[in-house]
Amino acid sequence: MGALSIGARVRWQERVWEVVAWQGPQVTLTPHDGSGEAPRAVSYRWLVGAADFAVVDAGGEPKPPAGRTARLALPAALSDAEREQARIWQARMAEIDTGLAPGARVSQDGFGPDTTLAQRCTAMSERLAAAGISYSPHTLADKRRTWKEAGENPAVLLPRPRCKRPGGFTDPRCLTAMQEVVARHAHTSDVTIEVIREEVEDLLRARYGDECDDPVAGAALLPSRSTFYLRMKESGLADVLARPTRARTTLASIPPPPHGGREIVLRPGQVTQVDTTPLRILARGDDGRPVATELTVLIDVASHSVCALMITPSHAKDTSRGQAGRATRAIDLTLMLAQAFAPWPVMPGWDPLSAAAASALPFGQLAAADERFTKATAARPVIHPELIVYDQGSPYVSEHFTEVCDRLRIARRPARKKTPTDKPLAERFFITLAHGFSQHVPNGWAGRSHKTRGRGIDRMPLYTIAELQQMAQEWVALEYQQTPDAGLRDPFRPHIELSPNDMYAVQVGRCGYRPLPLSPAENRFFLLPRWVRPGKSGFMIDYRVYQPITENAGRYRRLLLRGGSKLPGRADRWECRYNPYRPERVWLHDHTTGTWITCDFRLRHLLTDPWTADMWAEHAEQHQASGGSQQDQEAIALALAQRGRRRRSRRPPPKRTGTELPFQGMELDTEQPAEDPYAGLEDFDLSTLRPYPAQPISPQAPPRTAACPALPAGADGTDRQPEDRHAPHPLHSLFGDDDADREPKLPTAGAPASDGEVVEAELLDDLDPHDEDGEHDSG
Numbered sequence: 001m002g003a004l005s006i007g008a009r010v011r012w013q014e015r016v017w018e019v020v021a022w023q024g025p026q027v028t029l030t031p032h033d034g035s036g037e038a039p040r041a042v043s044y045r046w047l048v049g050a051a052d053f054a055v056v057d058a059g060g061e062p063k064p065p066a067g068r069t070a071r072l073a074l075p076a077a078l079s080d081a082e083r084e085q086a087r088i089w090q091a092r093m094a095e096i097d098t099g100l101a102p103g104a105r106v107s108q109d110g111f112g113p114d115t116t117l118a119q120r121c122t123a124m125s126e127r128l129a130a131a132g133i134s135y136s137p138h139t140l141a142d143k144r145r146t147w148k149e150a151g152e153n154p155a156v157l158l159p160r161p162r163c164k165r166p167g168g169f170t171d172p173r174c175l176t177a178m179q180e181v182v183a184r185h186a187h188t189s190d191v192t193i194e195v196i197r198e199e200v201e202d203l204l205r206a207r208y209g210d211e212c213d214d215p216v217a218g219a220a221l222l223p224s225r226s227t228f229y230l231r232m233k234e235s236g237l238a239d240v241l242a243r244p245t246r247a248r249t250t251l252a253s254i255p256p257p258p259h260g261g262r263e264i265v266l267r268p269g270q271v272t273q274v275d276t277t278p279l280r281i282l283a284r285g286d287d288g289r290p291v292a293t294e295l296t297v298l299i300d301v302a303s304h305s306v307c308a309l310m311i312t313p314s315h316a317k318d319t320s321r322g323q324a325g326r327a328t329r330a331i332d333l334t335l336m337l338a339q340a341f342a343p344w345p346v347m348p349g350w351d352p353l354s355a356a357a358a359s360a361l362p363f364g365q366l367a368a369a370d371e372r373f374t375k376a377t378a379a380r381p382v383i384h385p386e387l388i389v390y391d392q393g394s395p396y397v398s399e400h401f402t403e404v405c406d407r408l409r410i411a412r413r414p415a416r417k418k419t420p421t422d423k424p425l426a427e428r429f430f431i432t433l434a435h436g437f438s439q440h441v442p443n444g445w446a447g448r449s450h451k452t453r454g455r456g457i458d459r460m461p462l463y464t465i466a467e468l469q470q471m472a473q474e475w476v477a478l479e480y481q482q483t484p485d486a487g488l489r490d491p492f493r494p495h496i497e498l499s500p501n502d503m504y505a506v507q508v509g510r511c512g513y514r515p516l517p518l519s520p521a522e523n524r525f526f527l528l529p530r531w532v533r534p535g536k537s538g539f540m541i542d543y544r545v546y547q548p549i550t551e552n553a554g555r556y557r558r559l560l561l562r563g564g565s566k567l568p569g570r571a572d573r574w575e576c577r578y579n580p581y582r583p584e585r586v587w588l589h590d591h592t593t594g595t596w597i598t599c600d601f602r603l604r605h606l607l608t609d610p611w612t613a614d615m616w617a618e619h620a621e622q623h624q625a626s627g628g629s630q631q632d633q634e635a636i637a638l639a640l641a642q643r644g645r646r647r648r649s650r651r652p653p654p655k656r657t658g659t660e661l662p663f664q665g666m667e668l669d670t671e672q673p674a675e676d677p678y679a680g681l682e683d684f685d686l687s688t689l690r691p692y693p694a695q696p697i698s699p700q701a702p703p704r705t706a707a708c709p710a711l712p713a714g715a716d717g718t719d720r721q722p723e724d725r726h727a728p729h730p731l732h733s734l735f736g737d738d739d740a741d742r743e744p745k746l747p748t749a750g751a752p753a754s755d756g757e758v759v760e761a762e763l764l765d766d767l768d769p770h771d772e773d774g775e776h777d778s779g
Helices: 044-048 066-073 080-098 119-131 138-148 171-185 193-207 209-213 217-222 226-234 237-242 247-254 330-339 363-369 399-408 424-436 465-478 502-509 522-527 550-562 613-625 633-649 753-768
Strands: 011-014 015-023 025-031 038-042 054-056 272-278 288-298 306-315 385-389 410-412 486-489 495-499 528-532 539-541 542-546 573-578 585-590 595-601
Touching: 015 330, 015 486, 025 044, 038 044, 044 226, 054 424, 119 138, 119 550, 138 542, 138 550, 171 193, 171 226, 171 237, 193 209, 193 237, 209 217, 226 237, 272 424, 288 330, 306 330, 306 465, 330 399, 399 410, 399 522, 399 528, 424 465, 495 502, 502 539, 528 539, 542 550, 542 633, 550 585, 550 753, 613 633
Parallel strands: 272 385, 385 410
Antiparallel strands: 011 015, 011 054, 015 025, 025 038, 272 288, 288 306, 486 495, 528 573, 539 542, 542 595, 573 585, 585 595
């Protein structure tokens, strides 16, 4: 039956009553039918001992027993032992509350009808003490109060695990410093806790020197020696110090959770994954020799769409040829990241079905929202990443990649080392690429391992990396983005498999699309930074002197007048951005005005062929090995120019024609478009244009005189034309004979020349006969 308490309704003597008071053994009842009968005070034992007694609900139906309600209220996560413990405490609380144990008719000693609640708590405490369980009467009274407030739920009677405060009362800043110092020693030899304590104290004093000087605040920030040892053991840092170096290194490489895997994403770009892997396709390098390649891909988790991909050369260091090692760099990652903010163009020779207009993308809506979407746009959506899950490779943790992500407001989350499940989509894409694209490349496929590699691959006419990049992009737009994926389902159509483009069309219709075009000035922040010291003759990057172009010479002079940049830690240096794949031009950033100063390499006119910073470094090392200096720009530039001439003079590879361009990465729009001088002018009707009636005559020609009367034809025995002292003007035939019937008016003495003669005289006066190039000095 239900529990008897004040306010409960009971059935007794075939009537429904309400308990209005309960004092000792006496229970006061009033009739619930509103008959106006006086309240009755009855004995508790007489009341509950009646044959028809029951605690009823609002409808007059008997309530279930308290034990059954308790069993129904227990959480399903409780074990059998915890359920048994809850049942025992439910019976104890019921006996303290009513004086009767569940199912009993007679009260035990100390629980009779004439006892109070405090007496029953004391009796229960003595009973538990006899059984070896220590509970004071006040504790039992508090447990009963909690039990009643929870609706007599026995789950609140179980002992709760003590939520111990991490680190106790030690300052959290001290705990953070302990973790930082221990992480520093992940790659060093083992040290004792005392060394860690000294370094933590030095670190805290360096950060919070004023607070450490205060005796009271310093005592709260710096724990005692015994407390420091205790916190090291409680936090597990002491066990980390005792582990081998390899184990400490592994623990230090594990980032804080979450670690990736399956995530709930609702919109494109919410979570993306990036990874790099060997492409296993040989390409033709800058020197014409076979070179291995690497592929970096940025893939969206919500739609499985490829946001961007980048193919780069990869080779080990070759000391015999003086060639440095090469792999994916931070500049490659930022150039790849720039692809995600712009559509891919359809290149010449691509399949027409690779265009966005012929795909499942909502091309009409995208073109209306973003003017960059045209009929020549590839079938790959533009997805702006919000979070990138990356591995812990050196390019991904570089300062440049971090700076670009922060500038674009892209969050980053590291994955665990050697844990491909943290980036499952990127790993799966590499397998799909190998099956659908790599093994179908006619020349260059090297197999999945060196054991299955074919013969004579390096002697084939290989593709360049730029050609492989275009081929991979066409395969993504034509095959990957339009192939149904079993892992893509619409919640409203779960039985239909969707392609990445189909899934993007479903999601972009719900969350919308907002274009984010980047200007050339914003694109320059994707390039590598270099802090330089400008001077009157320019500034130097890798022993190459750069000077401002003519249009920006005034800005450069004003920058020099300001002195240094005055930035913290930079003194007199200014920020410069340059692309190592196209180092002939750099951009100097004036942060005081927010403008850019375009600067060109001083010897750019000597290098007519494309070149890179790697090619310059290679020739600089060769020049230094032959006894020269890396600062000899002219010699290095001439050697680099001769390299291009030697390449053109050699016989081209078999079945290959055209110019061999070096690998220069993805092209980024960093040049400011030139202003149209005719912008804003009204359209001119060419049909209203009329020729000038007379050709201007040079003032250097002698003046015309009156023509002599012509002799009749054949008068002197010869057929000749009438002579004139001056031959006709050479351009006379280009104009019509508008004035043929009129006799030309010759200038008289003292009369001004014609308008045409005056204009041409002015133009000729501007010419400088001593200027061989025909240019005028405006200064």
